[in-house]
Amino acid sequence: MKTAKIFLVGKDEDDLTPMVETDYETEDVLQTVLTRYPDLLPGDQIDPENPRRWLLVAREMGVPGDVDEMGRWSLDHLFLDQNGRPTFVECKRAVDARTRREVVAQMLDYAANGTAYWSMDRLRQAAAETAEKRGKSLDDEIRKLLADNEADIESYWHTVEDNLRKGRVRLIFATDRTPRELRRLVEFLNEKMTDVEVLAVEIKQFKGKEQRALVPRVVGFTEEAREKKEPPKSKTDRTTFLSQCPPNTVTTFSRILDLAEARGYVIYWGTKGLSVRAYLPKADRWISFAYCWPNGHFQFFFAQLPIPEGEAQALRKQLMDYGIFAKSGEKTLDATLDAKAIARLPEVYDLILAKMDEIVKAY
Secondary structure, eight states: OOOOEEEEEOSSTTOEEEEEEOOOSSHHHHHHHHHHOGGGSOHHHHOSSSOOOOEEEEEEEEEOSSTTOSOSEEEEEEEEOTTOOEEEEEEEOTTSGGGTTHHHHHHHHHHHHHHHHOOHHHHHHHHHHHHHHTTOOHHHHHHHHHTOTTOOHHHHHHHHHHHHHTTOOEEEEEESSOOHHHHHHHHHHHHHOSSOEEEEEEEEEEEETTEEEEEEEEESOOHHHHHHSOOOOOOOOHHHHHHHSOGGGHHHHHHHHHHHHHTTOEEEEOSSOEEEEEEETTTTEEEEEEEEETTTEEEEEOTTOOSOHHHHHHHHHHHHTTSOOEEOSSSEEEEEOSHHHHHHHHHHHHHHHHHHHHHHHHO
8 A cells, every 4th residue: 555645844945854654552542632632533524514623521431331330341432512411432453353353243232321321420520521531521522612601511411311312423433544444434425324423534644854744534424424413403492382382281281381581591492401590690691400301201410419418418319208209319309290290290390499598599
């Protein structure tokens, strides 16, 4: 195979520096540069109309093979994009013969088991630890990802969970060169799978004198496959949301919305559900404290409440004593709106709003 070259142009246009395509010394080198520079996954090539941006959840993310396991396998990288789509990335050099077939089976194992057994608490913890290692705040990194300083963080994580459970994921094989056999497998899978996006990304390395260049290119994404993928969803609104709710919950959800707006709280509409948000004037920030979903669920979320842990736990116990909530993660109480919950939720919601009024005044 002939060695490819690119040329750097100096200040003098006659001054061309040849850069020769060079293999990565090890697979770890490829993994490391991708960890440091996620944009080597070229988001503008993956989605020209709405270029993908990336949040690294973790490098060497453990993938369980059962509900009780922590990690039977290790995924090279797990990213999230701005639409909350989990993106699995495996790095392989072309000299590794496994890039032909074995790596495809390996990736499908990761996707099948990750979507089944990862919990949101685990993904959030992994992402928080990754951000902390870089001296960053995870919430700030998500706001940057979404290009929205007032982004509803909890709504974003609900979207991630919804995508994960429904198998709306992206699988990327990152290589220095893509063997023909792998390219054909990628094209075939991508054309036949509607919810799963399968891509190969070549990240070629060129060296010359004291310089190095990395050139990424998406391989295996045909226009036919692109047209089959689901377009981004727009946000819902009150009319659409209520029309999708079970009939026996419409009055309850309408009261939740009306009381929130009457008390000066803000309704943030997501692609399916909504959150109720409060502005804390002294802290100059927004927090979400309640979520509603058209499948008949009401959730109280207290992770963002700026109150002492003891006070938060006392409030949690008080709400749990009503007998309509189930635990959903460490900081969320979830109520399915059956007849009992519908009867008791007005009293519960009034208590929540009264507590939020106190918090807004204090913080």
